[in-house]
Amino acid sequence: MARTLDPGRIGPNAVIQLRNVLAETLGAEAGRAVFDAAGQGPWWEEPPSSMVPEAAVRAVHAALVRMLPARQSTALLTEAGYRTGAYILAYRIPGFARWLLPRLPARLAAQLLVRAIARHAWTFCGTGAFRYRLGNRLDLAVMANPLAVAPGDPWHRAVFEALFRHLVSPSCRVVGPETSRPGPPVSAFSVLGPGFGL
Numbered sequence: 095m096a097r098t099l100d101p102g103r104i105g106p107n108a109v110i111q112l113r114n115v116l117a118e119t120l121g122a123e124a125g126r127a128v129f130d131a132a133g134q135g136p137w138w139e140e141p142p143s144s145m146v147p148e149a150a151v152r153a154v155h156a157a158l159v160r161m162l163p164a165r166q167s168t169a170l171l172t173e174a175g176y177r178t179g180a181y182i183l184a185y186r187i188p189g190f191a192r193w194l195l196p197r198l199p200a201r202l203a204a205q206l207l208v209r210a211i212a213r214h215a216w217t218f219c220g221t222g223a224f225r226y227r228l229g230n231r232l233d234l235a236v237m238a239n240p241l242a243v244a245p246g247d248p249w250h251r252a253v254f255e256a257l258f259r260h261l262v263s264p265s266c267r268v269v270g271p272e273t274s275r276p277g278p279p280v281s282a283f284s285v286l287g288p289g290f291g292l
Contacts, residue, residue: 103145105217107181108241108249109134109154110141112174116158119170132157148220148240156243168248175249179256186214187261195261201289203262204232208285211257218253231291234268235282242279246270250281263287 116125129138132153159167183192191210195203208226215224223237236242236250251268258266270283286292 102148102221102240104148104151104220104240105178106142106144106146107178108151108174108218109137109146111177111181112154112158112170112249113138113141115170115174115177119173128157128161129154131161145217151220152240152243155241155249159244164245168244168246171244171248172252175252176256178249179253179260182253182257183260192261196263199289200263200266200287201228204228204258204266204285204287204290207257207261208232208234211254218250228290232285232287233282234285235280237280239279239281242281247281247283251283254283254285258285258287265292267292 113125113129116128120128126135126138129135132150134150134154137150137154155171158170161167162170195207198206205228208228212224212226219236220240222239225235225237227233234254236247239247239250241247241249251270255266255268258268266285266287268283268285270281284291
C-alpha cells in the first residue's frame with residue numbers, strides 16, 4: 095500500500111475491530127451509542143474499508159473511554175488491539191516472514207520486526223511519529239500519539255504485543271507506556287523478550 099498523501103489518517107481496523115468487540119460485548123444498541131457519541135454513527139452501520147481520518151478514530155476511542163468505567167474501556171480497547179494485531183498477521187505480513195521470524199533468534203527477529211513496523215508506522219501513527227531503540231530491551235514510542243486517549247494506551251500496546259508474541263516469541267511482553275511527561279501525548283513502551291529484557 096502506498097503512503098497516503100494525507101498523513102492524518104489511520105488504518106480502518108482501529109475502528110473495525112473495536113466495533114466488532116463492542117457488538118459482541120455490549121450489544122448493538124450500546125455499541126452504536128458509543129459511535130453516535132463520537133459523531134461516527136454511519137461507521138456502525140457500514141464499517142470503513144480504507145484509511146480513515148485519525149480525528150474520527152480518536153473520537154470513537156475517546157467516546158468509549160468517556161462513557162464506560164476505566165477497567166471496562168481498557169479491556170475493550172485491549173481486545174480490539176489484539177484483534178487488529180491478528181488481522182495484520184493474517185493479511186499484512188508476508189507468509190515467508192510469518193514462517194521465518196519465529197525460527198530466528200528472538201533478538202534478531204525482534205530487530206527485523208521492529209524495522210518493518212517502522213516502515214509501515216504511518217498506518218497506525220497518523221500525524222504522530224514512531225521511534226524505537228534496541229538495547230538491553232526494545233523501547234518503542236509513538237510521539238504525538240493521536241490515539242492516546244486512555245491511560246496506558248491499551249490499543250497500541252495490544253497491537254504490538256500480538257505481533258511480537260506471534261513473530262518473535264510467545265513469552266514477549268509489552269509493558270508501559272510512560273505518559274506523565276508534559277506536551278503532546280507520547281506512548282512509550284518496552285518490549286521484553288528472550289535476549290532483550292527476559
